[in-house]
Amino acid sequence: MNKFNEISLEIQAAIINQIYLPGDLLPSENELSKKHEVSRETIRKALSLLLENGYIQKQQGKGSIVLDIKRFDFPISGLTSYKELQTAQHINSQTIVSSNIKMNLPSSLAERLRLPESTQVIYIERQRKVDGEVVILDKDYLLTSVISDMPNKAAQDSLYSYIENELGLVISYAQKEIIVELATSEDQRLMNLYDDTHVVVVRSDVYLEDTTLFQYTESRHRLDRFRFVDFARRKNPNEPK
CATH class of the missing domain: 3.40.1410.10 (Chorismate lyase-like)
Incomplete structure (x- = not known):
């Protein structure tokens, strides 16, 4: 499995388990890059997957906002x-x-x-x-x-x-x-x-x-x-x- 897939699934699990709550900001790309010891490009790919699957919303000037996954x-x-x-x-x-x-x-x-x-x-x-x-x-x-x-x-x-x-x-x-x-x-x-x-x-x-x-x-x-x-x-x- 690609590293960005692994990171995406790990953050997804944290959202599902309410480690990150609706409305929370995820750590910055820089912070996530250091935490997972990968490039910022890899983090961007992981965040793109979360965006496509409805777990986060990107907002300019703020970052990645966790969405309420309960529909x-x-x-x-x-x-x-x-x-x-x-x-x-x-x-x-x-x-x-x-x-x-x-x-x-x-x-x-x-x-x-x-x-x-x-x-x-x-x-x-x-x-x-x-x-x-x-x-x-x-x-x-x-x-x-x-x-x-x-x-x-x-x-x-x-x-x-x-x-x-x-x-x-x-x-x-x-x-x-x-x-x-x-x-x-x-x-x-x-x-x-x-x-x-x-x-x-x-x-x-x-x-x-x-x-x-x-x-x-x-x-x-x-x-x-x-x-x-x-x-x-x-x-x-x-x-x-």
């Missing part, structure tokens, strides 16, 4: 609010409501949803901070024909809790699309992406029990912190339909 599970199927996930998985999170306004549906969304451009919506934009860093940007468009108002307090806490418990509506199903896209200038401005060039985007058209469309949501996620999971069961092709 939170976001189910692909099912409709679960962020608040419910936060509670279930004990996520240390804070929500910042950066926008809560009434507006016309943007033309691109009107075309996607097959609605008139004059359709009125409440636009809610929320930054999700996890352990002090904004790693999710949520953008929600609520049709005012169904939901006439959304208090800031409810937007900060849980849209779905307010819709179900205060308005008495039954949220039933969604059509979802999950894609990796280039990060936009808005993503770079509103999220802590560092050198990331892409984000995971989850787009959902959400419907009530009576099949009324009431929400379009776009959730933009930093790549390193989340994984999307589902349970799949294979259907025997020979079983009668």
